[in-house]
Amino acid sequence: MELQNLSNGNYHHDAAGPLEGGIPPEEERFLPHKSDGPSPQFTDFEGKTSFGMSVFNLSNAIMGSGVLGLSYAMSNTGIVLFLILLTCIACLSCYSVHLLLRSAGVVGIRAYEQLGLRAFGHPGKIAAAIIITLHNIGAMSSYLFIVKSELPLVIQAFLGQTSSSGEWYMNGNYLIVIVSICIILPLALMKHLGYLGYTSGFSISCMVFFLSAVIYKKFNIACPLEVFGNHSVSAVLLDDTCNAKYFTMNQETAYTIPILAFAFVCHPEVLPIYTELSNPTKRRMQNIGNVSILGMFTMYFFTAIFGYLTFFGNTEAELLHTYSKVDPLDTLILCVRLAVLVAVTLTVPVVLFPIRRALLQLLFPGRPFHWVRHIAIAFCLLCIVNLLVILVPNIRDIFGITGATTAPSLIFILPGLFYIRIIPTDHEPMNSRPKIQAACFTALGFIFMTMSLTFISIDWTSGEQRNHGGH
Template sequence: MKKKKYEEEEHHPGHASFGMSVFNLSNAIMGSGILGLSFAMANTGIILFVILLLGVAVLSLYSVHLLLVTAKEGGSLIYEKLGERAFGWPGKMAAFGSITLQNIGAMSSYLFIVKYELPEVIRAFLGLEENSGEWYLNGNYAVVLVSIGIILPLSLLKNLGYLGYTSGFSLSCMVFFLGVVRFSSFAHESNMSVNGSEALGLYSLQNASALAYISEDMCTPKYFVFNSQTAYTIPILAFAFVCHPEVLPIYSELKDRSRRKMQKVSNLSILAMLVMYLLSALFGYLTFYDHVEAELLHTFTKVYKFDTMLLLVRLAVLTAVTLTVPIVLFPIRSSVITLCFAGKEFSWIRHILIAAAILAFNNLLVIFVPTIRDIFGFIGSSAATMLIFILPAAFYLRLVKSLPFRSPQKISVSIDAFLFYSILFYSILFYSSVLGRLHSNCGPLLNSVENFNL
């Protein structure tokens, strides 16, 4: 009876091809987090970063597997309904809250990139040395215009599968970004080999401003690094791999869907993003080493303010994050409809108004709250760990009745999820409560101790 009801309610025929589903899921995984991975590598070292990256990718893929199994056993392709069938109203609200916080945080980070980068791109195109105060150089106007002109129309599409084309183009923009980062790293290595102790730039030997960032004694890669920022690497990586709110909507629209086919979509998407993340982090780190900033694009901007290639890279990143916002908006709207309008027929008016309200709310956050990226960075990381590790494991333990509770599979699931969660928040609390006070009370002494590099 449950299976029949499941097929009638949620197993409507899908129309998205395998390739389009891979594009959409890959685009959901990839986001602004890719710009912070070089900074994460600089604070962990190459080998430790690779170990952590592979670990989080494997756990993320495993949790997708758990989510797909749970969806079959629980009889729903909607995250909130799985929560409701597992734990009642608290489970439904936990899923709704995690999805909403995670995706609003992600949308805010993307819109912040639009707010701060688009005016700079326009200024560079116009050849202006400084912001002259025109309205089109105001980031607040820029983010509103992009939201109304590009993001909102794409968000009004009825099905997520239609965004496969824009997702493919977004991914190609990030591949271009990766290529430029690789080229800059190669150019830097060539300049170092030609000039010995002088590295005068990434693209030419005439850019002396790079000397402020690069010198031979600082161009030695480190393999293990432990400092006050190392504890934040796991939240950064967890945020970079979160795609679970989009997994079930993409699964529901997959043509000739099956759990095995969706698992292949997930495997290919996560593997592709794993390779892209690793290469981007490695080449960015080998370009700037310890001087890489929390956002890689800002580091390039400080060294090459009017470089043509950099301008194209900034435009590519802007395009990529702009086209990712509609993908992230779909699960929020689905959550709101599931929570407030469950059982009602599809309505275009409701569909449009909810999308407009979500986008307007994010615009207000980006415009009026200057530190929203830091706030939602923490909230997003917390929600990401809930969506990747805690909720799929908890739903699996509750809904999969074919295995006894003390079976090796269920014991393994519970240990993996809660152990990861404990380590994550212990790391954050340790930094905030201990190292933060050490910084304020004995900063000069700590500076000589906290950078233990091998």
């Protein structure tokens, strides 16, 4: 019987009584019958975040730099196959959120790491914390890498320069430190994730502007492309490159499946957002997940199709680079680049919150909120990410492995395993349809992981360097 969270973010006891088999002391704090003593840190305040702000935060967590590579993915699958894959993965992501919320509701726990503790003991808690930390550090690094590479070009274009002057404000390493200190760190120091709903809303507005520009450019750029400078499009390829394909299969097609799957990773943020939700219920949080995923599904599809129908076979792995080939000084595309930079910068604090929560659950379990820990962890995380982005010349391969393992774990494997282990067998036997579905879902995650690692191994052994966009 699922225990619903009632008013003030606290769980109240239900007629079902405690779960069988006893409760370890560390877990006991999170269950409904324990009302005395200090509240755990993720329910030590009344949830006040509205439905709309929660949608903004979760949508911002879903939306990543990978949106820039979706047109390229469509060019390697065709319109119909891309839509089928995108629909299937969006539905699977909604189902994954359902498994997480169902598991959380049964045992009265709304922290990813504590679900791991409940399902597999301390190894499960440690594994969940490590996976969340590695995945989100990888995501933060990818966002700051975009800032490092794109912001100097934007400043250069605003100054009307065609090449870098070598000034310090053209150096990406200096710029990411400045952005981290002046923008990301203050936002990361917010006490609650719900406060970032406003910046998340602005970040999404920037991406809506990006989508609007992509749609506008579709009707202003002719195919074949009139490439800026001395380059030209070969006339032999015109018939092929200016026709839309509905189904296509090539060497790159297999890569699009994990790219699309990872485009919906938001699961480390689901439970923190659930914790801070006003009037929190499983149905309300599931609706937030469904609305967020549907919104990002719509944005992903329209961005992909209008970008693809603009460039067809000439679509590059990073969509903005394709526009720059046509006119590197285009004012609208320059504004779009700036909007994308703002969007990814404002996403970093949202991604940082689950890492800090994971580290607090791992290193300081049961401790009340303390500003020194709160600030120190955020500062240290930003220092680590900045050092990675500055010192590692090619961060793609390092986080390729972690992304290929952590993303399937967060979307498919852990939610399925949590559900199987946490839902009592007297309520749902292992041969019941929900448990079988969860087992198949977990198996699908291992398939994705194996496939992604195989593609990375092929890249390494063949010596090819491809850029397909990140989460």
